Amino acid sequence: MSAQAPILSSPLLQRVQSTLEAAGGWLPFDAFMQMALYEPGLGYYARDTVKLGAMPRDGSDFVTAPEMSPWFGRTLARQVAQALQATGTTEVWEFGAGTGALAQQVLGALALPDGAASAGGPLLQKYHIVELSADLRQRQQQRLQAMAPALAERVVWEDRLPERMAGVLLANEVLDAMPVKLLVRKAGVWHERGVGWVGSSAEAAGQHVPAGLVWQDRPTALRPPVDIPGNHDYLTEIHPHAEAFMRTLGDCWVQGAGFFIDYGFPESEYYHPQRSAGTLMCHRAHRADDQPLADVGHKDITAHVNFTGVALAAQEAGLDVLGYCSQGRFLINCGLLDHTEPLSLAERAQLARLVNEHEMGELFKVLTVAPRTAGQADWVPLGHAVGDRTHTL
Ligand SMILES: C[S@@+](CC[C@H](N)C(=O)[O-])C[C@H]1O[C@@H](n2cnc3c(N)ncnc32)[C@H](O)[C@@H]1O
Structure with missing residues (x-):
């Protein structure tokens, strides 16, 4: 369907409409x-559809770090190697693997002579992928099954988590893709912002109102996790799905460490009184907009991550927070800039975007958590060695 097609012709909108009616x-x-x-x-x-990629001309809507530069995953692989060794695990679990770019980078780097072998054999024996999207799973399979057989055969796709999960967890830009609730304070009263449907027959002051989705606010007892000083109108998000996800991990994860990389802030910044329009955003053809009710199904919808909320949910689920810092600091700590081989100008520019403060370096953060496992040695993740900001959560 083209973006210009009448709104009711979209099967997704018809599905939304019937769900709304029910x-x-x-x-x-x-x-x-x-x-x-x-x-x-x-x-x-x-x-x-293509969804993820570096440029609008490839049909994609947005770029992520592993799509931008292979040095993202190659550098993260050093952290993965340290975490596998420190926690005595041999498996990686990647959530929401997109096109498979990060998996390819991590697997490739760990297969290099200095990454492959520990005393007891290969450091990484299995690379599990948990992916909600059947289309992306297929793209991942095409990409990863084209790797050398010794690497390709280590990758497995999982439909559910096991009862006991051990390994290093990776999730890049996954928490931001989990549904959020919208809360809006209007004239001092908190409402939950939801979606309603206005039929094409509706007429307002003689003007035709096209059929479609509309915002509808209802008074609610829900509140942001911190008080928002002032009485001004204020729109924000809360993140029950991301927090429930951490609790699900806590139920089955017994050993390892997990690295959650995403854009977001601690709650003091997230719920700053001046951030009064929230962080909800859509991405299409590498352009951002704030209209999630338009062109439904044809663009990504995302909200920033409240890292304090995620960290608290992790702790309540029996996990420890091992570190929290900016992506720039994390990658530099992991050796992103310690290249011995010459990089082209283009490669250096891509690499700089990962760490520059005005690009991905500061807005993106890394939260590292781990099960509270008796006998798991105390260790400091490489990426958090310098400049950790756990105290800001
Ligand atoms: C913004 S994309 C990021 C893709 C990839 N990690 C990258 O960095 O290029 C979000 C991904 O998370 C997946 N996803 C969202 N919620 C998920 C969940 N609960 N479990 C597993 N995957 C999930 C989506 O299907 C998609 O692959």
Whole structure:
């Protein structure tokens, strides 16, 4: 369907409309976002489109660090190697692997002579991928099965988590893709912002109102996790799905360390009184907009991560926080800039975007958590050796 096609001709919108009707005419935004992104066969991530890539000309909508530079995954691999050794684990679990770029980079780097062997054999025996999107899973399979057989055969796709999971967890830009709830304070009263449907027959002051989705706010007892000083109108998000995800990990993860990389802030910054328009954003053809109810299913919808909330949920689930810092600091600590081989100007420019403060270096953070495992040695993750900011959470 082209972006210009009439709104009702979209099967996804028809599905949203019937879900809305069944729900009495109102859906909380997280339920809508879940459908817009993940509705089987129809949602943005479920559809057979390019989605992730470096440039709009390749048909993609946004770029992520592993799509930008292979040095992202190659550098992260040093952290993975240290974590595997320090926690006595031999498996990686990657969540939301996108096109498989990060998996390819990490596997490739760990297969290099200095990354492959520890005293007891290969450091990394299995690379598990947990991916919600059937389309992306297929793209990952095409890409990773083309690697050398010794690497390709270590990759497995999982539909669910095991009862006991041990290994190093990776999730790059996954928490930001989990549905959020919207809260809006209007004239001093908190509402939950949800989605309703206005039929094409509606007429307002003689003007035709096209059929489609509309914002609808309902008074709520829900609140942001911190008080927002002032009485001004204020729109923000809360993140029950990302927090539930950490609790799910806590239920089965017994050994290892996990690295969660994403854009976001601690709650004092997230819920700053001046951040009164929230962080919800859409991405299409490498352009951002703030209209998630338009072109549903044809663009990514995302919100920044409240890292304090994620860290607290992790702790409540029996996990420890091992570190929190900017992506720039993390990658530099892991040796991103210690290249011995010459890089081209283009490669150096891509690499700089990963760490420059005005690009991905500061907005993106790395949160590292680990199960509270008796007998797991105390260790400091390489990426958090200098400049850690756990105290800001
Ligand atoms: C913004 S993309 C990032 C892709 C990739 N990690 C990268 O950096 O290029 C978000 C990815 O997370 C996946 N995803 C979202 N929620 C998930 C969940 N609960 N479990 C596993 N994958 C999830 C999406 O299908 C998608 O592959």
